[in-house]
Amino acid sequence: MNKKILISTGGSGGHVIPATIIYKHLENNFDVYMTSDIRGVKFLNKDEYNLKIFNVRPISKNLLIMLFNFLLMIILIFKSIFFLRKNKINILISTGGYMSLPLCIGAKILNIKLLLFEPNMVLGRSNKFFISYCQKIFCYSNNVKKFPIKLKNKIKVIPALLRKNFYDKRDSNITLDTINLLIIGGSQGAKIFDDLVKNAIIELSKKYKLKIYQQTSSINFESFKKTYENNNINCELFNFNDDIINFMHKTDLCITRAGASTLAELNFTEVPYLAIPLPTAKDNHQFENAYFYNKLGFNWLLNQKEIDEKILLNKLINIIDNKEEYLAKKKNMKDFNYENTWNNINQKIISVINEN
The missing domain is CATH 3.40.50.2000 (Glycogen Phosphorylase B;)
Known part of the structure; x- marks a missing residue:
C-alpha cells in the first residue's frame, strides 16, 4: 500500500x-x-x-x-x-x-x-x-x-530544490558587450526596485548598451515602459506569475532580493547577481542566505540601508568592468552545481x- x-x-x-x-x-x-x-x-x-x-x-x-x-x-x-x-x-x-x-x-x-x-x-x-x-x-x-x-x-x-524545467541545459555565450540585466523584486514586490534601481539603470544606460528584464507589478507596467523608452532603453517587463526561467536564461547579470528559491535558481542557471536583501525579513534570513553564497563566490552583496543611487550605480559599473571577477563567479556556480x-x-x- x-x-x-x-x-x-x-x-x-x-x-x-x-x-x-x-x-x-x-x-x-x-x-x-x-x-x-x-x-x-x-x-x-x-x-x-x-x-x-x-x-x-x-x-x-x-x-x-x-x-x-x-x-x-x-x-x-x-x-x-x-x-x-x-x-x-x-x-x-x-x-x-x-x-x-x-x-x-x-x-x-x-x-x-x-x-x-x-x-x-x-x-x-x-x-x-x-x-x-x-x-x-x-x-x-x-x-x-x-x-x-x-x-x-x-x-x-x-x-537546492528547483522546478524540473530548470534542468534543461542552458546554452549561451556571455560576452557582456550588451548587458542583459534582470531585476527581481521578490514575490511581494519592493519599492527600492521601483525607484532607486530604476534611476541607477537610467544612468547606467549612458555608459553601456542594456537590455532590461524587470519583474514588477502590473500597476507599474505603463510608467516603467514609458520611462525606459524615453531613455532609449530596451526593456521587457513581466509580473510575478510569469515563468522566471525564461528570463534567467537570457540574463548576464541580476539585481535581486535574497529569497532562498530565487538564489537557488540564479545559482543553478549560473547568473552572477547583486543581492540586496530585504532588511525587514524575519531573523535577517535574506542577508544570511546571500552571505552564505557570497562566501562561496557567487554574488555581490549590498546593504539596503547603506546604499543610494550613486553607490548602486558605481557598484554596477565595477561589476561590469571587472570581467575576470564576473567569470570567476560563473565558474564557482558551475562547480557547485554538479550534484544538483x-x-x-x-x-x-x-x-x-x-x-x-
Whole structure:
C-alpha cells in the first residue's frame, strides 16, 4: 500500500514553490496531498495538485484579534486532526510558516511522522517550534543558524530544490558587450526596485548598451515602459506569475532580493547577481542566505540601508568592468552545481520518506 503524504504550505512564493517541487518529486511513488492558505494559492496551478485550502490568519499583536485568531487556530487544529485521520495520512511535510502550525500540531497529537523543510540559512520560527518532534529536516547546509546543536543529526542536506524545467541545459555565450540585466523584486514586490534601481539603470544606460528584464507589478507596467523608452532603453517587463526561467536564461547579470528559491535558481542557471536583501525579513534570513553564497563566490552583496543611487550605480559599473571577477563567479556556480540533478534530489527525499 502506498504511503499517504501531505505537504503543508502557504503564504509567500518562498514557501509554496518548494512545496510544489517536493510534490512533483513524490507524486509518482506515493499518494500525495497538499494544503495551502488562500494567499499561497496564487503561486501554483490548482489543477496540478491534490489541493485543500487551510486558511490560517497571520498572527496579530492586537489583543482582540489575537483572541479571535486563537479560537480560529483551535478550530483549525481539530479540522487538521479530522483531515489527517480521514485521509489516513502517514507523513506530513511542512515547508514552514505559521500556515502549517495547526497541521503540525495535529500530526504531533496523532503521532504522524513529521518532516520539515528549511531553505533559509536561519532556522525559521515555525520549524524551530517543531524541530524536537520532527524525524528529519531538509536543509541546504549543515550550518543553519539558530539550529539547536544537539538536534543537528536531524538535518538531511539536499541540493537546492528547483522546478524540473530548470534542468534543461542552458546554452549561451556571455560576452557582456550588451548587458542583459534582470531585476527581481521578490514575490511581494519592493519599492527600492521601483525607484532607486530604476534611476541607477537610467544612468547606467549612458555608459553601456542594456537590455532590461524587470519583474514588477502590473500597476507599474505603463510608467516603467514609458520611462525606459524615453531613455532609449530596451526593456521587457513581466509580473510575478510569469515563468522566471525564461528570463534567467537570457540574463548576464541580476539585481535581486535574497529569497532562498530565487538564489537557488540564479545559482543553478549560473547568473552572477547583486543581492540586496530585504532588511525587514524575519531573523535577517535574506542577508544570511546571500552571505552564505557570497562566501562561496557567487554574488555581490549590498546593504539596503547603506546604499543610494550613486553607490548602486558605481557598484554596477565595477561589476561590469571587472570581467575576470564576473567569470570567476560563473565558474564557482558551475562547480557547485554538479550534484544538483533531479534524480539525486529525488533519491535523497524518497530515502527519508522510506525510513522507519
